[in-house]
Amino acid sequence: MFDITELNDMVYGQLSRRDLARCAPVNKQWHKTVIPYLWRDITNIWGWNQRQVFYRMVLEDYLQEQNTNPLLPPPPPESSSSSLSGSLSTLTKYGRWIRVIPSHSYLLGYFWNQKGYSETGPTKQPTTYDLLGRFLEQCPFATVQHDDLDLFGWERVRVNRFKFLAEIYFPRVQSLSIKIDPTTSHWMLKYLLNRCSTNLETLTLEALEVKVTEVDEGEGRKDLRGDYYEDEEGSDEVEWQLKRLKLKKCFDYTDPNGFWSWLWRRCNRLKALEVCETGDIICNLTEGMLTHMPDLTEIHLGWGTFENRWFSEKEIVSLLSGSRKGWKVVRLKASVKMRGPLSKRALAAHFPTLEKLEINGRNGWNPEDLIAILSSCFKLQSLVVVNGDPPLSLPATTFTDRDPDTGGLKAWACEESLEVLQINIKDIPRPGSGDGKVSTTRGILEQVHDRLVRLTKLKSLKLSYDSLED
Structure with a gap:
């Protein structure tokens, strides 16, 4: 047993729940630790028996709270945890230790279809959301690492359930993904996002279209709109700690300056942006990046496959110009093709700050472009060329990059910073007999090795040698 937190984490953090349960009753000191x-x-409560125990624990705590109104006193401080009163429920004793809980749909499964426990007394049987609310109330430090919210056909969801998720559950979520359909109004997204707390670090929006219509008089919508308008004036005062934003198929054909401009103002702490596919919000997004996102230094563009919509060169240039500090990390996926000099020039403007670059080798790049990157980016730590079909390959003589006047290797700006290199080299003669082919092959390989030796901080190297000449 250690009194050093780091050592305890190294030992007990590796044990299974069953092993920890065996350690707890050894003695008071072990129990406390x-x-x-x-x-x-x-997040790993599996099987009927474990879920039944969990359900009974929460139900007993709920009934105890109902039968002892006013509410139970708060748990004692950590220093006295070994002498907790036996009258307190298990959830009251230990709920404050819970730090990670599963997604809402999975967590609700802990309370659904549970049988074998019948309550007595005048208290009515609690609903699933009654139990979930009581559980969250007893776990003040619990957070959700990731959750998905599907708003397709949301009008079929009972309004009290949506309000519960928005006001009690989602403020605990660290990473949230929202899928939207054309029936979703901008005020509904604001209603939800306004209730996310500083726990939210990653947000993904997958939408076909964000509409601004206010004609939403379906069942329950009036109540939600009333709550929304009550806090709309002070909505911008809520501080977010959002670090990463991902936009997937986000379009706005009605009012590009409405919801999106509201969202950009909330992203003043944003560090990374991923844009998979967008419509006519590109200019508005770029303006928002420059105006409201001063710390933005990482960008991912496009999809990983070629089947999706391609970015135009104008869109690429616009997005690459959206960092005030200069991009440190750039990832250009399969659906981003550098068609002309303007897009490459927009990327070259960030060579002084660029640290990590990943590109798809078949999308308009050529060997000279790669040499320009290696010879100009003095902070470059990682260059990864994802090869397509056909792959982008550098001739060995181009990779060695020798001075034609002196015959020596040219100095690359990244020689003292590059740690990861994934690239393809071609045109190395195949070893043979006669005609000096062996010595030629050895000479070219030595030149390639001489270039690699100059990369003094290289930790990861992946070279593919293809197109060996016969």
């Missing part, structure tokens, strides 16, 4: 690790993560 092991209990936080036993309760820390409840």
Whole structure:
């Protein structure tokens, strides 16, 4: 047993729930140390028996709270955790140790279809959301690592359930993905996002279109709109800690300056942006990047396959010009093709700050472009060329990059910074007999090795040698 937190994390953080449960009753000191690790993560409650125990624990706590109104006193401080009163429920004792809980749909499964426990007394049977609300109330430090919210056909969802998720559950979410359909109005997204707390670090929006219509009088929508308009004036005062934003198929054919401009103002802490596919919000997005996202230094563009919509050169140039500090990380996927000099020039403007670059080798790049990157980016730490069909390959003589006047290797700006290199080299003669082919092959390989030796901080190297000449 250690009194050093780091050592405890190294030992107990590796144990299974069953092993931790065996360690807890050894003695008081073990119990005090092991209990936080036993309760820390409840995302892996498997099987009927474990879920039945979890359900009974929450139900008993709920009934105890109902029968002892006013509410139970708060849990004692950590220093007295070994002497907790036996009258307190298990959830009251240990709920404060829970740090990680599963997604809402998975967590609700802990309370659905549970049988074998019948309550007595005048208290009515609690609903699933009653139990979930009580559980979250007893776990003040619990967070959700990732959750998905599908708003397709949301009008079929009961309004009290949506309000519960928006106001009680989603403020705990660290990474949130929202799927939207054309029936979703901008005020509904604001209603939800306004209730996300500083826990939110990653947000993904997958939408066909964001509409601005206010004619939303379906069942329950009036209540939601009333709550939305009450806090709309002060909505911009809520501070986000959002670090990463991902836009997938986001379009706005009605009012590009409405919801999106509201969203950009909330992204003042954003560091990374991923744009998979967008419509006519590109200019508005670029303006928002320059105006409201001063710390933005990482951008990912496009999809990983060629079947999706291609970015135009104008869109690429616009997005690459959206960093005030200069891009440190750039990832250009399969659907981004550098068709002309303007897009390459827009990327070259960030060579002084560029640290990591990943490109798809078949999308308009040529060997000279790669040499320009290696010889100009003095902070470059990683260059990864993802090869398509056909792959982008550098001739060995181009990779060695020798001075035609002196015959020596040209100095590359990244020689003292490059740590990861993934690239393809071709045109190395195949070893043979006669005609000096062996010596020629050895000479070219030595030149390639001489170039690699100059990369003094290289940690990861992936070279593919193809097109060997016969």
